[in-house]
Amino acid sequence: MIILGLDPHPSTHTAVALDARGVVLDSLSVQNDCDGLNQLWLWSVQFEDHCWAIEGAGNRYVAPLLALLCASEQSVYHIHPSLTSQYRARRGKKKNDLVDAENVARVLLANPQLPPYQLSTQRTRLQELSRTRDKLAQQRKANQMMLEALPDTTAASLSTALQAVLTSLEAALKELEHAMATLVAQVAPSLLTLQGIGVVLAGTVLAEMGDIQRFEDVHHFASYCGAAPVERGSGKNTRWCVNVGGNRQLNRVLHLMALTRLRCDERTKTFVAKKEQEGKTKRAALRALKTHLARELYRTLQASHVGGPIPAPS
Template structure:
C-alpha cells in the first residue's frame, strides 16, 4: 500500500493507494503527535496484510516530525519526496486541481511508480547533530563576514588607510585596533561612526566566541564517532563533520558511483546525432560537492599521490578544472571505502 503525505504547518493530508493504483481513502490530521498517531492507525486499518510504503513531502522540515514518528513506530519504508516531484506527478493527472489532497495523491502515485528509487528517511543520529551544527557554524561565519564588511566600510570613512596600522579585520589585533580608535577632534558624524564601529567590533567578538564553541562541539562529536576519514589528507574535524552530516555514519548508497552521483561529482553523459561526450554535473548535493572540492584542493597541495594523478591528467591535455574534476571523482572512491569498510587505502595512482 502506498501512502502519500502532503505536509503543512498545521495539518497533513494522507492518501492511500492499493497495489493497482486504486485510491483507498484520504485523511486530514493535525500536525501534532496525536494527529500523527491518528494517521498511522488509519493507515493500518486500510489493508492490514499489506506492507506500507510512505512518501513524506519535506521530511526534513514541515514533515520531519511525522517522518521520525513513523520510523520510531516501526514503519520500515518511509521515503523523502521533494515538492518538485510532487508537482510533476500532479500535472500528469486528469485534472489540473491544486489541492492538498491532489498533492498527496500525486505523492502516492510517485511511490507506486518509483518508490524503490526514492531516498529513504533515516532516524536522527549523530549525523543529524553534525549537520545541524555544521549549518549553524556556516550561518555564524556568514554573519561574521557581513559584520566585518560593515566595519571595513565605516573604518574607511574615519581612518583612511587604517589597514596598514591595524592588520586584517579577521584577526583579534585588527578588531581591537578599531575598538580602541580615537580621533583628535571628531565631529558629530565621526562620533556616530565611532559608536557604530565599537558596536560592530563587540558583535564580531561575540560571534567568534560562538563559532569557537560550535567548532569545539563539532570536534567532540567527530572524535566520538571514530570516523576513519580523519586519517585522510585534507580532512579535519570541520570537513569530517560535514561529511558525516550529509552522508550519515554509514552512507545509504550502494556503490562509489552512486555516491559520486549523489555528490554531483559524476559527469553527465550527453549525445546527439552520433556525437557523444560528457558535461559538468551541476546537480547533486552541493554541500557534499563543496567539501569534496576542498579535499581535492588540499590533496593537490599536500599529497604526492594526488599530485601525481593531477599531473597525469594535465599531461593528457585536460584543463586545470577538468583535472580537478577527475581528482574529485577519485576521492569519492576513497570516501566510499572509508565509510563502508573503515579503511583509508588511497586508490589514487598515476596509472589510474
Template sequence: MIVIGVDAHKATHTAAAVNGLTAELLGDVTVKARQHGHAQLLAWASGLDEQRVWAIEDCRILSSGLERALLEAGEHVLRVPPKLMANQRKSERTFSKSDPIDALAIARAAIREPNLPSAVLPGIEHEIGLLVDHRDDLVKESTGYQRRLRWHLHQLDPEYEIPAQGFTNPSNVDKVGRRLQRMEQVTQVRICRDLVRRIRELNKYANELRKEIGRLVRQTHPELLAIPGIGILCAGSIIAEVDGIGRFRTEAQLASYAGVAPLDASSGRQQRHRLNRTGNRKLNRALHIVAVTQIRVYPPATEYYERRKTEGKSNREALRTLKRHLARRVFNTLQIQTA
C-alpha cells in the first residue's frame, strides 16, 4: 500500500507517494489545480499501486475540488491538520521548504498518525458550515463599523452615552440614527449615518442567517440542542466541523480531533498531562463556549467542575476535563441520531 500526500494550492497541486510501511519516497508530481489536473493525478497514482490512501492538508478552501474528484472516483482520502504537517517537516533532515517537501511531510504525517479523520462528500454539514462562517464574517464586519461609530459619536458629543447593549440591539441603532438626523449634516455626521446604515443592514442579514442555521440544525440534528449550553450557533459550528460523525470510530478520536484530549507529559514519578494545542480550533472553541455556559447555568456541570477543583486541579484544568466530557457526550448524541 502507498500513501500519497498532497500539498494543495490555488494554481497547482503537488503530490508525493511514499511506501505505507517504510515511508520511503516513491515519486512526486505537480499538476494544475483543474479538472484535467485531477484526472492526471489519478492516472499517475494508478500506475504506482492499486492500494492507496490519499492524505491532503486540511485546507478545504484550496483542496475541496480535488477532494471531491477523488471521493467521486472511489478513493480513500484523509485530512491532515496543517500543524501535523509542519511538525513532520521540522523533523526532517533538510531545512528546505518546497511543495514536494511539504507533500512528502503530509504523507509521512499521515503514516505517523493512525486516527486521522476521513474526508466525505459535502452534505448538509457543509451547507451549515458555509452559513455559520458567512454569518461570522458579517458579525466581524459589523463589529468593526460599530467601533468606528463609537469613536465618531464620542468626538461629536463626548457626553453622549452609548446604550448598554451597544449597536447589536436594533432599537439602539435606530435611536442613534434619529439623533444623527437632527444634527447639522457636517461631514462627520454624514459618515456616522452611513455607518449606522451599514450596521443596520449587516445585523439584519446576520439575524436572518441565524434563523436559517436554526432551521437546518433542527431538521438534521435536533438532539444536539437538547444538550444544556448548546445553542443554535454552537450547534451549527459543531455539526459543520465534525462533518459527519461516521468519520470517527471512537469518541477518543473526536476528542483528539477537537484538541480536547489531554497529552501525556509524565516523567519518572511525576504523572501529569498538558494542554493539547493541536486539533480543530473552531470545534475546540465551540466546546469551550458550551463548557463555560454549562458551568454558569447547568448544576451537574457546575458540580463536576467544582469537584475537579477540590481534587487539586486548577480552574483551567477543570474546564479542560469538562470539555473532554462534552466531546464524549456530543459523539454519543450524534452517533444515536445517525444510528
C-alpha cells in the first residue's frame, strides 16, 4: 500500500508518496484550484494501490479534493496537525510543505489503526459554527474589556461605537447558537440531557468527535479527549501523569462540565471530596472527575449515535 501524504493550504497542496518501507517515491506541489486538483489526481493514479493521509481533512479548503476522492471511493485518513508536529520533532527541525507532507504519510504508516475519514456535510457545518462562535466570543470579550477600561474622559462617540460592535457580536452569537441547536437536536438530542452540557458544548462535542464507532472502547475515547492518565515508568519506578495530548476542544468541554457539576451536583462534590481524602490534590481529583465524565459522555453518544456519518436533516 502506497501512502500519499498531503499537506494542504488555502492556495497550494503538497503531496508525497511513501511506500510500505517508508521510502519516498515521489512528490508534487500544485495550486489549490481545478487545474491543480486535476494534476494531483493524475499524479496519484500512477500508484495502483494507494490511500490518502491528509493533515486537517476537515478544513474547508480541502473540501473540493475530498469530494473528488470520496466520489472515486478513495481511502482517506485524517491526520491531526499535532501528530505531524510530533514526527517533525523526531526527525529534525526543518519545516516546509514537503517535510510536512512526508511526515503526514509517516504518521499513517506508524499508526495503521487510525480510522478512515468519513465525509459528513453536517459535521463540517457544526465545525464551522462551533469554531466561528468561539472566535466571535473571544472578540466579544475583548471588546467588553476595552469598553470597561475606557476612562471617564473618553469621547462618547467611542463608547457608542464599541457598544454597537458588542451589540452586533451578541446578535451574531445568538444566530450561530440557534443554528447549532437545530443540528444538535437532529443528531444527538440526548447530549442536552447531561448536566453541564448546553447547545454550545454539545455542538463542540459532535463537531470534534466525528463517528463514535471509530473508538474501540471507552478508554480510547477518554484518551482521545486527553482525559485518560498516561503511564510513565522505567524499571521499578512507575507513575501516572497528566495527558497533555488529545483533542483540546473536547478536553475543554469536560473541564467546563466538571466545573458546572462541582457547583450544582452533590454526587460530584462527594466524588471529588472522596478523591481528596484518598490523598489526591484538588487538581488531581478534578482530572479523575474528567475521566469519569468522558465515560459518561461516551455511553450517551453510543446510545444515541449508531455509527457512520452524521445523518442529514430529514
